[in-house]
Amino acid sequence: MCPAEKFRAPKGMRDVLPPDIYIWQKLEKTAFEVLSRYGFREMRTPVVESTALFSRGIGEATDIVEKEMYTFEDKGGRSLTLRPEGTASAVRCYVENQLYNLPSPQKYYYWGPMFRYERPQAGRYRQFYQLGVEAFGSDSPALDAELLSMLRHFLLKSGLEGLNFQINSIGCRACRPDFIKALLEYLGAGLEGLCADCRRRYSANPLRILDCKASGCQELRKGAPRVTDHLCDGCHDHFDKFQHYLKLLDVPFSLNHEMVRGLDYYTRTTFEVTSENLGAQNAVTAGGRYDGLVREFGGPDTPAFGFAVGMERLVELLRQAPGQDVPRPGIFIAVIGERAHSEALLTAEVLRADGSWVEVGEHTASLKNQLRKADRLSAEYVFIIGDEELDAGSIKWKRLSDSASGSLPAAGVRSFLSGRR
RNA sequence: GUGAGCGUAGUUCAAUGGUUAGAGCACUGGAUUGUGGUUCCAGUUGUUGGGGGUUCGAGUCCCCUCGCUCACCCCA
Structure with missing residues (x-):
């Protein structure tokens, strides 16, 4: 196996x-x-x-x-x-x-x-x-x-x-070849001082020598010609106006x-x-x-x-960056007994239809465990439904952040959150 | 493609070549009836990435391999 x-x-x-x-x-x-x-x-x-x-x-x-x-x-x-x-x-x-x-x-x-x-x-x-x-x-x-x-x-x-x-301008098909020619002429004198990669780039892709990070290459190109000094009239004008508009738009x-x-x-x-x-x-x-x-x-x-x-x-x-807030349940409904569990499932659907994130506990778990779970989920409120509440037609609520608690009529669940947020 | 560093519990990490590989966190349960977080108690978890070698003995040393990470190259 x-x-x-x-x-x-x-x-x-x-x-x-x-x-x-x-x-x-x-x-x-x-x-x-x-x-x-x-x-x-x-x-x-x-x-x-x-x-x-x-x-x-x-x-x-x-x-x-x-x-x-x-x-x-x-x-x-x-x-x-x-x-x-x-x-x-x-x-x-x-x-x-x-x-x-x-x-x-x-x-x-x-x-x-x-x-x-x-x-x-x-x-x-x-x-x-x-x-x-x-x-x-x-x-x-x-x-x-x-x-x-x-x-x-x-x-x-x-x-x-x-x-x-x-920003930069690298010119167009008309003027870039002139620049590359000037660049090659300048670098040709100090070819020995370039890193191995740049010696390869010299023939393959000379523009890339300009952004090589090797200190020797950085030193060597200090007096190198600049693309922007070799632009044709059209490219030069475009680059000027581009900067003008950037300033305009802040x-x-x-x-x-x-x-x-x-x-x-x-x-x-x-x-x-x-x-x-x-x-x-x-x-x-x-x-x-x-x-x-x-x-x-x-x-x-x-x-x-x-x-x-x-x-x-x-x-x-x-x-x-600080302060990334993640969504959390608005309400966790803890239940005691199977009858309450059924009632909670129905209540949850009503609250969800109104747009809240609602979680429902399971009657097979102890109330303590359900509360712990609600806490771990960072639920804002816990509703508690048991036999007492079913008989009274009410729901107990508790706010986990400060342990404030109270009771509300079961028929009024829909307005509960809107009154508290 | 090149180079360097690192692989031990779910996770973060311990363990001069020497008994049965440990700890924090996390997780699960409990501290008398239906109340979370803090505290206390108890418990679960490992082919030490894999393979080979050296050795009386390897998590530890060597080789190979796989993976992760960072850098070069290059790019977003």
Whole structure:
């Protein structure tokens, strides 16, 4: 006989239970409330897409595509992939459903699990949840700023403060090559001083050298050219106005000319919101413009702006915040005897119909045990029903916080809580 | 993919290589009839992650393996 196998959730994936689940629910609710006021509506797309959608959208040479995708073949021989991010799906959906025929900008949000095969660490999971926001059809810097303001209000309303908004512009197809050329020229002189990773990046992905954390690399790039000094007129103007609108809308931000993105589709505006209270994975939101992606997926030339919020990281920050209140029963009905038990079941249904959380004890347990249980559940009030009460047509009540107690007519239960809250 | 740290009761943690692996918390029951929390008493729980080796003797040392955690990489 084999011993029973103990199953665990897959590596990097986890269960969410109370009390954490209340934080998640609050975030979902807040997101819906805030985003809908800015005209965002929900879009639901499959969790799985054809592999090519991601490899082409995110970039063949990115780490996500090269080594982090959950890719499999279905029984029809199609190569499918669990989505590692949401933007590619959103753009596919926009093009496939010809949403460009609707008035611009088209604004959508989505919410759900993403999958990346990485080594888990603090704030990083293989299945993680993102709230994604995408706006299609406007190239106005006012839109960029408006969405950052929306994000800020969402974060504030969720109870998160002290987050750092950092912005940058990485130019467009026209001006970025010039910058990269200038950067390579500058770094070429001190190539020996770069870390091994950066020497590799020098030819593979030079922009990423800008946000390397190695102290030698940080030192070496002190006099390096800045992207923002190499922007073309259009990008320069966009970036200026973006900042102007951010100030107008009172969004605090700082410039980070070393911030670049790991996905290929970004153009112009990029931004990141970080917290100092997380581990190494400190970005809670990141995104920016991707003016070329819709076209690349076969749609009309359509500018777009979007960002993704890492839900686990927000949840982690909210866990650290004081005063997370969890729901608790309004009333626990303790019963003595089988007759009282039946009566309690009926009374509970009446109270529940009015919206209260009501728990009912069992007559097989002693009154003492039922009270202990009510206490453990943090019930606000205990009702006690026994033979005495049944005969008198009354119910005894007790408030657990201060032991206040009394009696009420059984017919008047519905108004009990409303008079006391 | 690379590196480091850690795996002992439900949980948090003890146990100079030496008897039968312990404690707090939690849980269950009780302290005379129908009243919770505090207190007191009693009780339950272990293949020391798994496998192999060294040794008279391994929770402790060595090797392998699995898992967790953190960091790098990368990203939300």
